[in-house]
Amino acid sequence: MVCPLCRCPGAPCVPFAGDHGVPEAFDVVLDENCFRRMYIPCNVRASLAAYIQEHRNVAQMSGYKRIEPALLTFESRSYAAVFKHRGRYSKFCGAAWNELTQDYALSAGDRVVFTLDHSVFDLKVETYRGGHRIFPTPDCAFEKLTDAKYQLVCSAVMPRGLQFNYHDNQEFVTSLFRTSFFLGCMPYVHVLTPTNTEKFLMKIPKAVVSSLKVFIDVPMSANVCLEAFKGELHVITPSSYSLGKKDGRMVIARMTFNQFLAAASYAKDNVFLITFKECRDRSVSTVFQQLK
DNA sequence: CGACCTGCCTTTAGACCCAA
DNA sequence: TTGGGTCTAAAGGCAGGTCG
Known part of the structure; x- marks a missing residue:
């Protein structure tokens, strides 16, 4: 059924009975x-x-x-x-x-x-x-990006089953290009699992580590800073990593990862964007930015 | 004995192939 | 061309081994 006057769907429109007849x-x-x-x-x-x-x-x-x-x-x-x-x-x-x-x-x-x-x-x-x-479609969050930035966004390693809506993608883009020393390697989105929060085991996927090697030297083990930006709070925890000999993953030292999670008050199911940046003293920082 | 590292097993997503 | 089945590679998690 369509209103015979204005063609809007539904029954004929009912006049407004407001004080001035003009609805806000x-x-x-x-x-x-x-x-x-x-x-x-x-x-x-x-x-x-x-x-x-x-x-x-x-x-x-x-x-x-x-x-x-x-x-x-x-x-x-x-x-x-x-x-x-x-x-x-x-x-x-x-x-x-x-x-x-x-x-x-x-x-x-x-x-x-x-x-x-x-x-x-x-x-x-x-x-x-x-x-x-109704939110805009998720891809709308990427429309103003340059080709290079869009390519970088598309290269991100995303967890299985995690769906990002328009607002999540906006937060993702803002976070990704916020860090001034962002290296430009493959972005990594990760949901904190019980293995991370209870066993303090944190592994960075092989693909991300490989892309990092394009920009900097990545020895089999080295010191690394874990950084978290949480509103006004900026947590920096000195840590170290080792690369898995077989699978090539970067494993963060458990003790310091535990300290880092506690300092930043991160918990299971938190969603993070993980990127790398090179500091002024040439050391490398792993930057955690919470998306959800 | 406990903490941590490494390797292996399971799960799963994506690639690939084949048939309708 | 498309949908279903199979294969494979990689991520995630677990557990055993090693070292202090």
Whole structure:
């Protein structure tokens, strides 16, 4: 069933009975053709059009470079979708609207919640499926990366079965390129297991160690610093490692790894990004950054 | 005797192959 | 071309051996 006036899915729209007749927040339910356009319910489209026109006027008078307010999602992603206000319908459409539906993988039945916040120039929207917010697809977190950085992100060693959503990937990217002396070897994402936390056994995969050898000399055993960045807290624990003769893995010395976990208050099931950096004195640090 | 290191076994993901 | 089965390599975990 479709509203005969505005073409929105569902029964005919019910007029709003607010004090001023202008709702500050409203839902738009999407249909199966939502990737092309989103019709605005007839009971709010006039007030939305007035709201947008008001913003255009303010932007013009203030001499803003951009006159047309964009759709601004909860993740602060801006989409300059075209708003068409016609006699019989109002809709958002165009390439930017299509991009939004692709980025959020929107489909029929999903809701776009508008919040008319006069303190913001753009139109605040949030995407929902049932009672849950729809996040952008995980790959959207990588879209602004250079080719080289994207290649590095894709090379990461990830634990089996661990699924990263958009926000996890954003945290991953931020953490990966945060360290100023980041060596550029293969990033390693690891979930702390009972073997790590109870037996203090920490092994870095062979592939990561091999990629590290491209940048620095990696002897069979040597001193290494274990570093953790936890908000304001910066933990540095001097340690050592040895390479497994057979499998080539880097095994961190147990005693110091235990001290490191205690100092950084890390626990089982914590998810880490593990990278390496070369310090000023040419020594190597293993950097742990908590992702989850 | 205890701590730690090394090697082996199990599990699992990805590669590869073949048939429908 | 695709889906299912098989093979293989690597990660994870365990346990035995060694050394202080």
